[in-house]
Amino acid sequence: MEGGRRAEEDEVAGLRSDTGRAIGFSDAVFAIIITLLVLDLRIPEVPPGGLLHALLDQWPVYLAYVTSYLYVAVNWLNHKGTFHRVRCTDVGLQWANLAVLFTVALLPFVTAVVSDAVQHGNRFDERVAVSCYGMLGVVLSAAWLWLYHYLSRHRELLQSHVPASFFAGERLRAVLGVAAYAVAGLVGWLVSVPAALLVLLLLPAFYGLSSNGLADLRRRAHR
Incomplete structure:
Protein backbone atom coordinates (compact mmCIF):
# COMPACT_ATOMS: atom_id res chain seq x y z
CA MET A 1 0.00 0.00 0.00
CA GLU A 2 2.73 2.42 1.01
CA GLY A 3 4.81 1.51 -2.07
CA GLY A 4 1.83 2.09 -4.33
CA ARG A 5 1.16 5.46 -2.70
CA ARG A 6 4.82 6.46 -3.12
CA ALA A 7 4.70 5.46 -6.80
CA GLU A 8 1.61 7.61 -7.35
CA GLU A 9 3.28 10.54 -5.56
CA ASP A 10 6.38 10.18 -7.76
CA GLU A 11 4.27 10.24 -10.91
CA VAL A 12 2.43 13.34 -9.76
CA ALA A 13 5.75 15.01 -8.95
CA GLY A 14 7.01 14.29 -12.47
CA LEU A 15 9.65 11.78 -11.38
CA ARG A 16 7.95 9.09 -13.43
CA SER A 17 6.34 9.22 -16.86
CA ASP A 18 4.77 6.85 -19.36
CA THR A 19 6.98 4.98 -21.80
CA GLY A 20 5.75 6.78 -24.93
CA ARG A 21 8.54 9.34 -25.19
CA ALA A 22 11.29 6.82 -24.35
CA ILE A 23 10.01 4.38 -26.98
CA GLY A 24 9.53 7.09 -29.62
CA PHE A 25 13.01 8.54 -29.06
CA SER A 26 14.61 5.08 -29.06
CA ASP A 27 12.86 4.04 -32.29
CA ALA A 28 14.12 7.22 -33.96
CA VAL A 29 17.69 6.46 -32.86
CA PHE A 30 17.47 2.89 -34.18
CA ALA A 31 16.15 4.19 -37.53
CA ILE A 32 19.03 6.68 -37.84
CA ILE A 33 21.60 4.00 -37.00
CA ILE A 34 20.30 1.67 -39.72
CA THR A 35 20.35 4.56 -42.20
CA LEU A 36 23.99 5.29 -41.33
CA LEU A 37 24.89 1.64 -41.91
CA VAL A 38 23.63 1.87 -45.50
CA LEU A 39 25.90 4.85 -46.22
CA ASP A 40 28.93 2.55 -46.12
CA LEU A 41 27.62 0.77 -49.22
CA ARG A 42 29.13 2.72 -52.13
CA ILE A 43 29.32 2.19 -55.87
CA PRO A 44 32.97 1.49 -56.73
CA GLU A 45 34.72 3.81 -59.16
CA VAL A 46 36.14 1.53 -61.86
CA PRO A 47 36.89 1.68 -65.57
CA PRO A 48 34.36 0.17 -68.02
CA GLY A 49 34.16 -3.60 -67.69
CA GLY A 50 35.47 -3.72 -64.12
CA LEU A 51 32.22 -3.27 -62.21
CA LEU A 52 31.48 -6.94 -61.49
CA HIS A 53 34.97 -7.64 -60.15
CA ALA A 54 34.89 -4.48 -58.03
CA LEU A 55 31.48 -5.35 -56.58
CA LEU A 56 32.65 -8.85 -55.68
CA ASP A 57 35.77 -7.41 -54.06
CA GLN A 58 33.53 -5.46 -51.69
CA TRP A 59 32.29 -8.63 -49.96
CA PRO A 60 33.67 -7.52 -46.56
CA VAL A 61 31.46 -4.43 -46.74
CA TYR A 62 28.38 -6.58 -47.42
CA LEU A 63 29.23 -9.01 -44.62
CA ALA A 64 29.82 -6.19 -42.14
CA TYR A 65 26.55 -4.53 -43.19
CA VAL A 66 24.50 -7.72 -42.80
CA THR A 67 26.07 -8.49 -39.42
CA SER A 68 25.50 -4.99 -38.07
CA TYR A 69 21.99 -4.71 -39.54
CA LEU A 70 21.02 -7.93 -37.79
CA TYR A 71 22.64 -6.65 -34.60
CA VAL A 72 20.65 -3.40 -34.71
CA ALA A 73 17.45 -5.28 -35.58
CA VAL A 74 17.92 -7.67 -32.68
CA ASN A 75 18.57 -4.80 -30.27
CA TRP A 76 15.38 -3.12 -31.50
CA LEU A 77 13.42 -6.34 -30.94
CA ASN A 78 14.90 -6.69 -27.45
CA HIS A 79 14.09 -3.05 -26.73
CA LYS A 80 10.52 -3.54 -27.92
CA GLY A 81 10.11 -6.70 -25.81
CA THR A 82 11.53 -4.94 -22.76
CA PHE A 83 9.43 -1.79 -22.89
CA HIS A 84 6.30 -3.80 -23.68
CA ARG A 85 6.62 -4.96 -20.07
CA VAL A 86 7.32 -1.51 -18.60
CA ARG A 87 4.46 0.59 -17.22
CA CYS A 88 6.37 3.82 -16.64
CA THR A 89 9.90 5.16 -16.59
CA ASP A 90 11.98 7.04 -14.07
CA VAL A 91 15.33 8.81 -14.26
CA GLY A 92 17.35 5.67 -13.55
CA LEU A 93 15.64 3.69 -16.29
CA GLN A 94 16.02 6.57 -18.73
CA TRP A 95 19.78 6.67 -18.12
CA ALA A 96 20.06 2.90 -18.56
CA ASN A 97 18.10 3.19 -21.83
CA LEU A 98 20.37 6.01 -23.02
CA ALA A 99 23.40 3.82 -22.28
CA VAL A 100 21.98 1.10 -24.55
CA LEU A 101 21.31 3.62 -27.32
CA PHE A 102 24.78 5.16 -26.91
CA THR A 103 26.50 1.84 -27.53
CA VAL A 104 24.20 0.78 -30.39
CA ALA A 105 24.92 4.13 -32.08
CA LEU A 106 28.61 3.18 -32.31
CA LEU A 107 27.83 0.25 -34.62
CA PRO A 108 28.10 2.20 -37.92
CA PHE A 109 31.60 3.37 -36.97
CA VAL A 110 32.82 -0.08 -35.92
CA THR A 111 31.20 -1.64 -39.00
CA ALA A 112 33.09 0.75 -41.27
CA VAL A 113 36.34 -0.03 -39.40
CA VAL A 114 35.88 -3.78 -39.90
CA SER A 115 34.93 -3.60 -43.58
CA ASP A 116 37.81 -1.21 -44.38
CA ALA A 117 40.35 -3.34 -42.48
CA VAL A 118 39.29 -6.57 -44.23
CA GLN A 119 39.32 -4.84 -47.63
CA HIS A 120 42.46 -2.70 -47.41
CA GLY A 121 44.33 -3.54 -44.20
CA ASN A 122 46.82 -6.21 -43.29
CA ARG A 123 46.33 -9.11 -40.86
CA PHE A 124 47.12 -6.89 -37.85
CA ASP A 125 44.51 -4.30 -38.90
CA GLU A 126 41.91 -7.06 -39.29
CA ARG A 127 42.63 -8.37 -35.80
CA VAL A 128 42.34 -4.88 -34.31
CA ALA A 129 39.07 -4.18 -36.14
CA VAL A 130 37.38 -7.46 -35.19
CA SER A 131 38.55 -7.09 -31.59
CA CYS A 132 37.01 -3.59 -31.53
CA TYR A 133 33.72 -5.06 -32.75
CA GLY A 134 33.83 -7.68 -30.03
CA MET A 135 34.63 -5.03 -27.43
CA LEU A 136 31.60 -3.00 -28.53
CA GLY A 137 29.48 -6.13 -28.10
CA VAL A 138 30.80 -6.49 -24.55
CA VAL A 139 29.97 -2.87 -23.71
CA LEU A 140 26.52 -3.11 -25.29
CA SER A 141 25.74 -6.32 -23.41
CA ALA A 142 26.88 -4.61 -20.20
CA ALA A 143 24.48 -1.74 -20.93
CA TRP A 144 21.62 -4.23 -21.32
CA LEU A 145 22.73 -5.87 -18.07
CA TRP A 146 22.39 -2.49 -16.34
CA LEU A 147 18.92 -1.97 -17.78
CA TYR A 148 17.71 -5.47 -16.86
CA HIS A 149 19.20 -5.23 -13.38
CA TYR A 150 17.53 -1.87 -12.81
CA LEU A 151 14.14 -3.25 -13.85
CA SER A 152 14.61 -6.32 -11.68
CA ARG A 153 15.12 -4.01 -8.68
CA HIS A 154 12.19 -1.66 -9.49
CA ARG A 155 9.08 -3.81 -9.75
CA GLU A 156 6.91 -0.68 -9.47
CA LEU A 157 7.93 0.32 -13.03
CA LEU A 158 6.61 -2.90 -14.59
CA GLN A 159 3.23 -3.89 -15.95
CA SER A 160 1.10 -5.75 -13.44
CA HIS A 161 1.23 -9.02 -15.43
CA VAL A 162 5.06 -9.15 -15.44
CA PRO A 163 6.47 -11.41 -12.70
CA ALA A 164 9.16 -9.92 -10.48
CA ALA A 179 31.14 -13.43 -22.24
CA ALA A 180 30.38 -14.39 -25.86
CA TYR A 181 31.48 -11.10 -27.39
CA ALA A 182 34.62 -11.10 -25.26
CA VAL A 183 35.41 -14.58 -26.59
CA ALA A 184 34.73 -13.44 -30.18
CA GLY A 185 37.11 -10.51 -29.74
CA LEU A 186 39.81 -12.75 -28.29
CA VAL A 187 39.34 -15.31 -31.08
CA GLY A 188 39.74 -12.54 -33.64
CA TRP A 189 42.89 -11.24 -31.97
CA LEU A 190 44.60 -14.53 -31.10
CA VAL A 191 43.25 -17.22 -33.43
CA SER A 192 41.30 -16.43 -36.59
CA VAL A 193 39.53 -13.37 -37.97
CA PRO A 194 37.06 -15.42 -40.12
CA ALA A 195 36.15 -17.56 -37.07
CA ALA A 196 35.49 -14.42 -35.03
CA LEU A 197 33.35 -12.95 -37.83
CA LEU A 198 31.31 -16.18 -37.89
CA VAL A 199 30.70 -15.93 -34.13
CA LEU A 200 29.71 -12.27 -34.49
CA LEU A 201 27.27 -13.22 -37.25
CA LEU A 202 25.70 -16.07 -35.24
CA LEU A 203 25.25 -14.21 -31.95
CA PRO A 204 22.43 -11.94 -33.23
CA ALA A 205 20.53 -15.10 -34.22
CA PHE A 206 20.45 -16.25 -30.59
CA TYR A 207 19.39 -12.84 -29.32
CA GLY A 208 16.77 -12.56 -32.03
CA LEU A 209 15.25 -15.92 -31.09
CA SER A 210 15.30 -14.99 -27.40
CA SER A 211 14.15 -11.36 -27.82
CA ASN A 212 10.95 -12.13 -25.90
CA GLY A 213 12.89 -13.63 -23.02
CA LEU A 214 14.68 -16.89 -22.23
CA ALA A 215 11.50 -18.36 -20.79
CA ASP A 216 9.69 -17.86 -24.10
CA LEU A 217 12.63 -19.43 -25.99
CA ARG A 218 12.55 -22.50 -23.72
CA ARG A 219 8.79 -22.76 -24.17
CA ARG A 220 9.08 -22.73 -27.96
CA ALA A 221 11.97 -25.22 -27.88
CA HIS A 222 9.79 -27.78 -26.00
CA ARG A 223 6.80 -27.59 -28.32
Whole structure:
Protein backbone atom coordinates (compact mmCIF):
# COMPACT_ATOMS: atom_id res chain seq x y z
CA MET A 1 0.00 0.00 0.00
CA GLU A 2 2.73 2.42 1.01
CA GLY A 3 4.81 1.51 -2.07
CA GLY A 4 1.83 2.09 -4.33
CA ARG A 5 1.16 5.46 -2.70
CA ARG A 6 4.82 6.46 -3.12
CA ALA A 7 4.70 5.46 -6.80
CA GLU A 8 1.61 7.61 -7.35
CA GLU A 9 3.28 10.54 -5.56
CA ASP A 10 6.38 10.18 -7.76
CA GLU A 11 4.27 10.24 -10.91
CA VAL A 12 2.43 13.34 -9.76
CA ALA A 13 5.75 15.01 -8.95
CA GLY A 14 7.01 14.29 -12.47
CA LEU A 15 9.65 11.78 -11.38
CA ARG A 16 7.95 9.09 -13.43
CA SER A 17 6.34 9.22 -16.86
CA ASP A 18 4.77 6.85 -19.36
CA THR A 19 6.98 4.98 -21.80
CA GLY A 20 5.75 6.78 -24.93
CA ARG A 21 8.54 9.34 -25.19
CA ALA A 22 11.29 6.82 -24.35
CA ILE A 23 10.01 4.38 -26.98
CA GLY A 24 9.53 7.09 -29.62
CA PHE A 25 13.01 8.54 -29.06
CA SER A 26 14.61 5.08 -29.06
CA ASP A 27 12.86 4.04 -32.29
CA ALA A 28 14.12 7.22 -33.96
CA VAL A 29 17.69 6.46 -32.86
CA PHE A 30 17.47 2.89 -34.18
CA ALA A 31 16.15 4.19 -37.53
CA ILE A 32 19.03 6.68 -37.84
CA ILE A 33 21.60 4.00 -37.00
CA ILE A 34 20.30 1.67 -39.72
CA THR A 35 20.35 4.56 -42.20
CA LEU A 36 23.99 5.29 -41.33
CA LEU A 37 24.89 1.64 -41.91
CA VAL A 38 23.63 1.87 -45.50
CA LEU A 39 25.90 4.85 -46.22
CA ASP A 40 28.93 2.55 -46.12
CA LEU A 41 27.62 0.77 -49.22
CA ARG A 42 29.13 2.72 -52.13
CA ILE A 43 29.32 2.19 -55.87
CA PRO A 44 32.97 1.49 -56.73
CA GLU A 45 34.72 3.81 -59.16
CA VAL A 46 36.14 1.53 -61.86
CA PRO A 47 36.89 1.68 -65.57
CA PRO A 48 34.36 0.17 -68.02
CA GLY A 49 34.16 -3.60 -67.69
CA GLY A 50 35.47 -3.72 -64.12
CA LEU A 51 32.22 -3.27 -62.21
CA LEU A 52 31.48 -6.94 -61.49
CA HIS A 53 34.97 -7.64 -60.15
CA ALA A 54 34.89 -4.48 -58.03
CA LEU A 55 31.48 -5.35 -56.58
CA LEU A 56 32.65 -8.85 -55.68
CA ASP A 57 35.77 -7.41 -54.06
CA GLN A 58 33.53 -5.46 -51.69
CA TRP A 59 32.29 -8.63 -49.96
CA PRO A 60 33.67 -7.52 -46.56
CA VAL A 61 31.46 -4.43 -46.74
CA TYR A 62 28.38 -6.58 -47.42
CA LEU A 63 29.23 -9.01 -44.62
CA ALA A 64 29.82 -6.19 -42.14
CA TYR A 65 26.55 -4.53 -43.19
CA VAL A 66 24.50 -7.72 -42.80
CA THR A 67 26.07 -8.49 -39.42
CA SER A 68 25.50 -4.99 -38.07
CA TYR A 69 21.99 -4.71 -39.54
CA LEU A 70 21.02 -7.93 -37.79
CA TYR A 71 22.64 -6.65 -34.60
CA VAL A 72 20.65 -3.40 -34.71
CA ALA A 73 17.45 -5.28 -35.58
CA VAL A 74 17.92 -7.67 -32.68
CA ASN A 75 18.57 -4.80 -30.27
CA TRP A 76 15.38 -3.12 -31.50
CA LEU A 77 13.42 -6.34 -30.94
CA ASN A 78 14.90 -6.69 -27.45
CA HIS A 79 14.09 -3.05 -26.73
CA LYS A 80 10.52 -3.54 -27.92
CA GLY A 81 10.11 -6.70 -25.81
CA THR A 82 11.53 -4.94 -22.76
CA PHE A 83 9.43 -1.79 -22.89
CA HIS A 84 6.30 -3.80 -23.68
CA ARG A 85 6.62 -4.96 -20.07
CA VAL A 86 7.32 -1.51 -18.60
CA ARG A 87 4.46 0.59 -17.22
CA CYS A 88 6.37 3.82 -16.64
CA THR A 89 9.90 5.16 -16.59
CA ASP A 90 11.98 7.04 -14.07
CA VAL A 91 15.33 8.81 -14.26
CA GLY A 92 17.35 5.67 -13.55
CA LEU A 93 15.64 3.69 -16.29
CA GLN A 94 16.02 6.57 -18.73
CA TRP A 95 19.78 6.67 -18.12
CA ALA A 96 20.06 2.90 -18.56
CA ASN A 97 18.10 3.19 -21.83
CA LEU A 98 20.37 6.01 -23.02
CA ALA A 99 23.40 3.82 -22.28
CA VAL A 100 21.98 1.10 -24.55
CA LEU A 101 21.31 3.62 -27.32
CA PHE A 102 24.78 5.16 -26.91
CA THR A 103 26.50 1.84 -27.53
CA VAL A 104 24.20 0.78 -30.39
CA ALA A 105 24.92 4.13 -32.08
CA LEU A 106 28.61 3.18 -32.31
CA LEU A 107 27.83 0.25 -34.62
CA PRO A 108 28.10 2.20 -37.92
CA PHE A 109 31.60 3.37 -36.97
CA VAL A 110 32.82 -0.08 -35.92
CA THR A 111 31.20 -1.64 -39.00
CA ALA A 112 33.09 0.75 -41.27
CA VAL A 113 36.34 -0.03 -39.40
CA VAL A 114 35.88 -3.78 -39.90
CA SER A 115 34.93 -3.60 -43.58
CA ASP A 116 37.81 -1.21 -44.38
CA ALA A 117 40.35 -3.34 -42.48
CA VAL A 118 39.29 -6.57 -44.23
CA GLN A 119 39.32 -4.84 -47.63
CA HIS A 120 42.46 -2.70 -47.41
CA GLY A 121 44.33 -3.54 -44.20
CA ASN A 122 46.82 -6.21 -43.29
CA ARG A 123 46.33 -9.11 -40.86
CA PHE A 124 47.12 -6.89 -37.85
CA ASP A 125 44.51 -4.30 -38.90
CA GLU A 126 41.91 -7.06 -39.29
CA ARG A 127 42.63 -8.37 -35.80
CA VAL A 128 42.34 -4.88 -34.31
CA ALA A 129 39.07 -4.18 -36.14
CA VAL A 130 37.38 -7.46 -35.19
CA SER A 131 38.55 -7.09 -31.59
CA CYS A 132 37.01 -3.59 -31.53
CA TYR A 133 33.72 -5.06 -32.75
CA GLY A 134 33.83 -7.68 -30.03
CA MET A 135 34.63 -5.03 -27.43
CA LEU A 136 31.60 -3.00 -28.53
CA GLY A 137 29.48 -6.13 -28.10
CA VAL A 138 30.80 -6.49 -24.55
CA VAL A 139 29.97 -2.87 -23.71
CA LEU A 140 26.52 -3.11 -25.29
CA SER A 141 25.74 -6.32 -23.41
CA ALA A 142 26.88 -4.61 -20.20
CA ALA A 143 24.48 -1.74 -20.93
CA TRP A 144 21.62 -4.23 -21.32
CA LEU A 145 22.73 -5.87 -18.07
CA TRP A 146 22.39 -2.49 -16.34
CA LEU A 147 18.92 -1.97 -17.78
CA TYR A 148 17.71 -5.47 -16.86
CA HIS A 149 19.20 -5.23 -13.38
CA TYR A 150 17.53 -1.87 -12.81
CA LEU A 151 14.14 -3.25 -13.85
CA SER A 152 14.61 -6.32 -11.68
CA ARG A 153 15.12 -4.01 -8.68
CA HIS A 154 12.19 -1.66 -9.49
CA ARG A 155 9.08 -3.81 -9.75
CA GLU A 156 6.91 -0.68 -9.47
CA LEU A 157 7.93 0.32 -13.03
CA LEU A 158 6.61 -2.90 -14.59
CA GLN A 159 3.23 -3.89 -15.95
CA SER A 160 1.10 -5.75 -13.44
CA HIS A 161 1.23 -9.02 -15.43
CA VAL A 162 5.06 -9.15 -15.44
CA PRO A 163 6.47 -11.41 -12.70
CA ALA A 164 9.16 -9.92 -10.48
CA SER A 165 11.57 -12.66 -11.56
CA PHE A 166 11.38 -11.92 -15.31
CA PHE A 167 14.10 -9.29 -15.59
CA ALA A 168 16.20 -11.01 -12.96
CA GLY A 169 16.29 -13.93 -15.38
CA GLU A 170 16.98 -11.67 -18.36
CA ARG A 171 20.23 -10.61 -16.73
CA LEU A 172 21.57 -14.04 -17.71
CA ARG A 173 21.15 -13.22 -21.41
CA ALA A 174 23.15 -10.03 -20.93
CA VAL A 175 25.90 -11.84 -19.00
CA LEU A 176 26.10 -14.44 -21.78
CA GLY A 177 26.50 -11.57 -24.25
CA VAL A 178 29.37 -10.06 -22.27
CA ALA A 179 31.14 -13.43 -22.24
CA ALA A 180 30.38 -14.39 -25.86
CA TYR A 181 31.48 -11.10 -27.39
CA ALA A 182 34.62 -11.10 -25.26
CA VAL A 183 35.41 -14.58 -26.59
CA ALA A 184 34.73 -13.44 -30.18
CA GLY A 185 37.11 -10.51 -29.74
CA LEU A 186 39.81 -12.75 -28.29
CA VAL A 187 39.34 -15.31 -31.08
CA GLY A 188 39.74 -12.54 -33.64
CA TRP A 189 42.89 -11.24 -31.97
CA LEU A 190 44.60 -14.53 -31.10
CA VAL A 191 43.25 -17.22 -33.43
CA SER A 192 41.30 -16.43 -36.59
CA VAL A 193 39.53 -13.37 -37.97
CA PRO A 194 37.06 -15.42 -40.12
CA ALA A 195 36.15 -17.56 -37.07
CA ALA A 196 35.49 -14.42 -35.03
CA LEU A 197 33.35 -12.95 -37.83
CA LEU A 198 31.31 -16.18 -37.89
CA VAL A 199 30.70 -15.93 -34.13
CA LEU A 200 29.71 -12.27 -34.49
CA LEU A 201 27.27 -13.22 -37.25
CA LEU A 202 25.70 -16.07 -35.24
CA LEU A 203 25.25 -14.21 -31.95
CA PRO A 204 22.43 -11.94 -33.23
CA ALA A 205 20.53 -15.10 -34.22
CA PHE A 206 20.45 -16.25 -30.59
CA TYR A 207 19.39 -12.84 -29.32
CA GLY A 208 16.77 -12.56 -32.03
CA LEU A 209 15.25 -15.92 -31.09
CA SER A 210 15.30 -14.99 -27.40
CA SER A 211 14.15 -11.36 -27.82
CA ASN A 212 10.95 -12.13 -25.90
CA GLY A 213 12.89 -13.63 -23.02
CA LEU A 214 14.68 -16.89 -22.23
CA ALA A 215 11.50 -18.36 -20.79
CA ASP A 216 9.69 -17.86 -24.10
CA LEU A 217 12.63 -19.43 -25.99
CA ARG A 218 12.55 -22.50 -23.72
CA ARG A 219 8.79 -22.76 -24.17
CA ARG A 220 9.08 -22.73 -27.96
CA ALA A 221 11.97 -25.22 -27.88
CA HIS A 222 9.79 -27.78 -26.00
CA ARG A 223 6.80 -27.59 -28.32
